[in-house]
Amino acid sequence: MVATITNFTRLPIQDRLSIAGLLYAMLDLYRSDKIFQQYDDLDAQSLFVKLGISERLINEFLRPTLLVGLFKPPEELSAAVTMELLYYYALAHQDSFDVRWIKSKSIAEHLFAPLSRRLISRHHLQVLGGTLVKRVTMSSDSQRVSSVELKNVATQTVQVIDDVDAVVLAVGVKGLKALMAQSPELSKAAPELVSAASLGAIDVVSARLWLDRYVPIAYPANVFSRFESLKGAGGTFFMLDQLHQDAQQALWGDEQPQGSVVASDFYNASAIAAMSDQEIIDRLTHDLLPIAHPEFTNARVVDSEVRRYPGSVSLFSPGSFRKRPPLETSVESIVCAGDWVRMGDKEHGAKALCQERAYVCGLEAGNSLIRRKIVNGADHSHPVLPIRADEPQVVLGRALNKLVMDPIEALGLKLPWFNS
Numbered sequence: 001m002v003a004t005i006t007n008f009t010r011l012p013i014q015d016r017l018s019i020a021g022l023l024y025a026m027l028d029l030y031r032s033d034k035i036f037q038q039y040d041d042l043d044a045q046s047l048f049v050k051l052g053i054s055e056r057l058i059n060e061f062l063r064p065t066l067l068v069g070l071f072k073p074p075e076e077l078s079a080a081v082t083m084e085l086l087y088y089y090a091l092a093h094q095d096s097f098d099v100r101w102i103k104s105k106s107i108a109e110h111l112f113a114p115l116s117r118r119l120i121s122r123h124h125l126q127v128l129g130g131t132l133v134k135r136v137t138m139s140s141d142s143q144r145v146s147s148v149e150l151k152n153v154a155t156q157t158v159q160v161i162d163d164v165d166a167v168v169l170a171v172g173v174k175g176l177k178a179l180m181a182q183s184p185e186l187s188k189a190a191p192e193l194v195s196a197a198s199l200g201a202i203d204v205v206s207a208r209l210w211l212d213r214y215v216p217i218a219y220p221a222n223v224f225s226r227f228e229s230l231k232g233a234g235g236t237f238f239m240l241d242q243l244h245q246d247a248q249q250a251l252w253g254d255e256q257p258q259g260s261v262v263a264s265d266f267y268n269a270s271a272i273a274a275m276s277d278q279e280i281i282d283r284l285t286h287d288l289l290p291i292a293h294p295e296f297t298n299a300r301v302v303d304s305e306v307r308r309y310p311g312s313v314s315l316f317s318p319g320s321f322r323k324r325p326p327l328e329t330s331v332e333s334i335v336c337a338g339d340w341v342r343m344g345d346k347e348h349g350a351k352a353l354c355q356e357r358a359y360v361c362g363l364e365a366g367n368s369l370i371r372r373k374i375v376n377g378a379d380h381s382h383p384v385l386p387i388r389a390d391e392p393q394v395v396l397g398r399a400l401n402k403l404v405m406d407p408i409e410a411l412g413l414k415l416p417w418f419n420s
């Protein structure tokens with residue numbers, strides 16, 4: 001609150017102070033696995049209300065923050081993951097978080113293509129682009145993977161890989177759902193994957209606008225908060241021309257720059273995804289952006305792009321934690337990787353919807369296969385850098401809380417928000 005005192009100027013101080021109870025709950029979150037589970041079973045909105053957070057702070061600060069941080073409103077989110085997000089991004093690491101946008105082309109072209117070229121040339125990796133895993137078949141004793149069936153999306157060609165040492169399932173819930181539906185033997189051998197496949201996912205829409213004039217908006221990164229026309233979605237917009245002042249031409253695909261380039265993402269966006277591209281662009285240019293700056297009304301859209309990503313983002317709903325896929329599954333040679341994976345004793349400090357978490361989990365998945373000698377990778381396990389340590393007041397607060405709360409709970413008393 002102190003660090004952002006100048007940012008939320010419209011929120012009265014008494015509303016801001018009402019968040020204090022949540023700070024206590026954050027200290028309580030990791031007291032034990034059981035307590036974490038209880039917070040996970042609660043939805044964030046109920047927790048906020050029970051903690052006495054003011055309606056205004058919930059609606060004007062927490063709700064829009066969650067819509068862009070976890071892509072859902074608080075009533076649809078696990079209170080545990082909500083607190084993880086707020087602690088990780090807003091409290092502990094505010095100064096390590098920055099906005100970066102690729103200037104030109106895409107992340108696939110800039111990051112993944114060179115990485116995959118390097119792995120192909122140095123480590124003989126075979127990359128099958130545009131190909132989905134359709135089915136995983138198990139050996140007769142259900143202990144090993146006997147084959148993996150793949151399908152090229154464009155050509156519909158099917159390919160089978162036999163002699164599989166290990167499988168890293170680095171798919172989201174949508175992918176896992178499709179895979180489990182086609183893999184009855186795997187479903188039987190690893191029921192936890194069936195459970196994970198039953199979780200929900202979130203629709204995302206992203207739009208990019210190239211305008212015929214520069215709009216001098218105060219901040220390059222912005223959150224849309226509480227707009228009727230968002231139809232329940234969360235939204236952000238980024239002024240790419242401001243973030244990349246030195247690369248205007250690249251933003252315009254090497255053509256003559258004409259004005260601002262705006263990238264906007266909508267989360268929890270099922271209703272927006274159902275609109276036509278033109279309707280989405282009109283909504284942005286006529287309803288949403290002009291509220292941030294009236295000059296948007298006069299700007300003409302020179303070019304635009306709208307993309308839809310149905311069911312592409314993990315939904316951390318109340319009670320979802322126990323269903324999320326584990327790093328190591330019941331089948332020894334199958335591991336999971338991704339932002340929604342529970343890492344057990346390898347759990348990392350990067351939380352929630354986060355590339356760092358997905359990346360670390362991928363490293364841990366590989367390390368696990370090497371450590372258990374399922375694949376031959378002696379000395380090739382990859383170090384994982386921890387996030388920086390919690391600040392002393394957090395460590396002390398957690399220790400004191402445990403000291404006080406464990407004996408109280410042993411007497412059968414509960415924190416009021418756990419009483420339904």
Ligand SMILES: Cc1cc2nc3c(=O)[nH]c(=O)nc-3n(C[C@H](O)[C@H](O)[C@H](O)COP(=O)(O)OP(=O)(O)OC[C@H]3O[C@@H](n4cnc5c(N)ncnc54)[C@H](O)[C@@H]3O)c2cc1C
Nearest residue numbers: 131132133170171172175204265338339353354355356358
């Ligand atoms: C609009 C938006 C903005 C975001 N901003 C940020 C940010 O600023 N910082 C940040 O850290 N995180 C951000 N995130 C979150 C981040 O993108 C995710 O946390 C991260 O991508 C999760 O990685 P993952 O590997 O778990 O899953 P994914 O990235 O979803 O990867 C899963 C992959 O599996 C593939 N797949 C599915 N089914 C199959 C199959 N059968 N066979 C083969 N492949 C399959 C999919 O095509 C997909 O490529 C953002 C997300 C969105 C949507």
